[in-house]
Amino acid sequence: MMAQTKKRKKTNPFLDFLKRMTKAFSAKLGVGLFVLIVLFCVLGPLFSKYDVNGIDLMNMYAGPSKEHLLGCDSMGRDMLTRLMYGGRYSLLIGICASLFGALLGIVFGSIAGYAGGKVETFIMRVMDIWTALPGMMLCILVSNVLGTGFFPTVIALTIGSIPGTVRMIRGQILTERSKEYIEAARTINCSDFSIMFRHLLPNVVQPVIVTTTMGIGSTMMMAASLSFIGLGIQPPNPEWGAMLSDGRAYIRSYPHMIMVPGIAIALTVFAINLLGDGVRDALDPKLRS
Amino acid sequence: MSRYVIKRILMMIVILWCAGFVVFTLTYLTPGDPAMLQLGQEATAEVIAQRRAYLGIDQPYLVQLGRFMVNTFLRFDFGKSWVTNTNTMAELLLRLPRTLIIGLGSMIINVFIGTILGIIAGTHEGKWQDSLVMIIAMVFVSAPDFFVALLLILLFALKLGWLPPYGIETMAGYVLPIISASLGGVAINARQARSAMLEVIRADFVTTARAKGQNEKIVVRKHMLPNAMMPIITGVGGGLSMVVAGTPIIESVFSIPGVGNYLLSGVNQHDYPVIWACVIFFALFSSIAILLTDLCYAFLDPRIKAQYSAGKRKKVK
Numbered sequence: 001m002m003a004q005t006k007k008r009k010k011t012n013p014f015l016d017f018l019k020r021m022t023k024a025f026s027a028k029l030g031v032g033l034f035v036l037i038v039l040f041c042v043l044g045p046l047f048s049k050y051d052v053n054g055i056d057l058m059n060m061y062a063g064p065s066k067e068h069l070l071g072c073d074s075m076g077r078d079m080l081t082r083l084m085y086g087g088r089y090s091l092l093i094g095i096c097a098s099l100f101g102a103l104l105g106i107v108f109g110s111i112a113g114y115a116g117g118k119v120e121t122f123i124m125r126v127m128d129i130w131t132a133l134p135g136m137m138l139c140i141l142v143s144n145v146l147g148t149g150f151f152p153t154v155i156a157l158t159i160g161s162i163p164g165t166v167r168m169i170r171g172q173i174l175t176e177r178s179k180e181y182i183e184a185a186r187t188i189n190c191s192d193f194s195i196m197f198r199h200l201l202p203n204v205v206q207p208v209i210v211t212t213t214m215g216i217g218s219t220m221m222m223a224a225s226l227s228f229i230g231l232g233i234q235p236p237n238p239e240w241g242a243m244l245s246d247g248r249a250y251i252r253s254y255p256h257m258i259m260v261p262g263i264a265i266a267l268t269v270f271a272i273n274l275l276g277d278g279v280r281d282a283l284d285p286k287l288r289s
Numbered sequence: 290m291s292r293y294v295i296k297r298i299l300m301m302i303v304i305l306w307c308a309g310f311v312v313f314t315l316t317y318l319t320p321g322d323p324a325m326l327q328l329g330q331e332a333t334a335e336v337i338a339q340r341r342a343y344l345g346i347d348q349p350y351l352v353q354l355g356r357f358m359v360n361t362f363l364r365f366d367f368g369k370s371w372v373t374n375t376n377t378m379a380e381l382l383l384r385l386p387r388t389l390i391i392g393l394g395s396m397i398i399n400v401f402i403g404t405i406l407g408i409i410a411g412t413h414e415g416k417w418q419d420s421l422v423m424i425i426a427m428v429f430v431s432a433p434d435f436f437v438a439l440l441l442i443l444l445f446a447l448k449l450g451w452l453p454p455y456g457i458e459t460m461a462g463y464v465l466p467i468i469s470a471s472l473g474g475v476a477i478n479a480r481q482a483r484s485a486m487l488e489v490i491r492a493d494f495v496t497t498a499r500a501k502g503q504n505e506k507i508v509v510r511k512h513m514l515p516n517a518m519m520p521i522i523t524g525v526g527g528g529l530s531m532v533v534a535g536t537p538i539i540e541s542v543f544s545i546p547g548v549g550n551y552l553l554s555g556v557n558q559h560d561y562p563v564i565w566a567c568v569i570f571f572a573l574f575s576s577i578a579i580l581l582t583d584l585c586y587a588f589l590d591p592r593i594k595a596q597y598s599a600g601k602r603k604k605v606k
Contacts, residue, residue: 137534228435
């Protein structure tokens with residue numbers, strides 16, 4: 001008995017997960033790249049000698065040079081500094097909106113799946129209506145109502161990502177809820193709340209973890225699209241989509257102004273997608289050995 | 290089967306009503322007085338009140354909502370644009386073909402190129418073809434469509450001068466928008482087709498076909514493909530609505546006067562009839578796409594078919 005408990009203690013599920021996840025080269029690359037980008041955005045500004053919104057008319061449209069490694073934009077602001085600050089917005093919006101969307105989706109999905117009957121029908125019909133408006137439209141409309149800025153954008157993007165999670169969780173719970181361990185929990189008089197969140201949820205949450213990690217990338221892209229068309233984060237705040245939109249007018253003469261933020265978005269989404277693939281493979285019971 | 294079709298169509302209509310309600314409520318809640326925005330800062334309170342009465346936005350919410358629902362869903366009329374005073378329905382129909390060309394064009398590219406890439410990857414699992422396709426898919430899915438669009442403009446329009454950078458005076462103007470709208474879909478379709486192929490590649494009937502000494506090409510074409518088609522087809526409907534929902538961005542980059550750009554101008558100018566018309570159009574379009582996919586699915590999936598042909602000869606559980 002003792003030996004058994006000791007053995008169990010040794011395997012930390014999180015470390016185990018990390019080990020399995022970083023087995024593949026692509027996942028390693030994804031994790032590494034993502035960590036680098038986060039460090040770049042979080043710590044980078046501390047080392048920058050330029051003000052993020054500091055206008056310098058001498059250096060308008062300046063290309064990459066020793067002083068300005070990535071050049072300057074239409075107001076002579078240092079692109080590298082703006083890229084670092086902008087990354088904070090882009091990453092934070094992507095992560096927050098995906099997380100909130102997943103959380104709300106889990107709550108409504110578990111209620112729908114567990115309650116069944118009229119509650120389930122109601123929630124699912126609401127989701128049907130929700131998805132009838134394509135995600136991008138809904139985001140545009142909601143951010144039009146809420147206005148621009150950080151929190152309105154996060155809310156708009158969160159609203160767009162809820163229905164998918166609700167559907168997924170409900171589907172998972174429908175297959176789990178008739179299983180024996182739920183019946184056992186019910187016979188020992190567990191409350192509905194505790195069955196739902198302590199017994200059912202841990203067994204159905206895996207696919208949501210995978211889609212949420214993958215979703216961060218697409219949410220970031222959506223946030224960038226919003227600022228690209230003039231909603232979302234507003235100038236002079238540097239957000240990658242807004243920077244790209246800024247550079248659009250000068251594409252012919254100063255292409256570095258679109259290349260820098262564009263490549264930053266693409267690279268980050270690429271890293272997150274690799275990471276998401278890694279998470280999926282690590283959590284897939286079929287691939288466990 | 291017809292019962293299933295009728296049920297789905299009725300459901301679609303109800304969902305569209307609700308979507309209309311949501312869109313109207315969202316525009317109603319939008320801050321800012323459209324009358325004041327149109328007339329400018331200097332307008333007197335009297336003129337603004339007149340304008341509000343003319344636009345009908347001085348009425349209570351329920352009255353406005355009722356009028357909107359009756360006009361939209363019974364008369365199919367969204368009213369006149371508040372800014373340009375043109376009929377939104379006519380304008381929408383004028384712009385529709387442009388958006389459809391982009392949507393359907395990129396859809397065709399998505400399905401064909403994506404599926405072919407996926408099949409190549411799936412039949413060469415673990416070899417260099419597989420890795421190459423997966424890397425291409427990963428890059429395509431990671432690049433934002435508006436960035437790709439700007440890069441394509443930079444390369445093919447400004448540097449090489451092969452294609453026009455914006456506008457649609459000639460059909461050549463559609464080439465770049467279609468390509469930039471399709472890249473993400475190509476990647477998604479390729480991944481889906483690959484996993485669908487991998488699913489059937491290990492099936493017993495494939496082993497049997499190979500054991501019989503069947504030509505490998507015929508194994509792929511006759512035995513594997515038909516069975517892998519199902520998930521690929523279901524991807525098409527979702528893909529179509531995704532492509533069309535992405536058109537506002539693409540149309541704005543290439544300055545194409547399509548439905549997407551119309552929506553953006555409506556949003557920017559607080560021109561509510563334009564917003565209603567465009568969003569209802571997009572909702573209708575994606576509902577039809579999903580409906581058609583579901584019907585395809587139901588037609589191909591014997592389980593759904595059986596459910597609705599109960600009472601007839603077949604009664605399969």
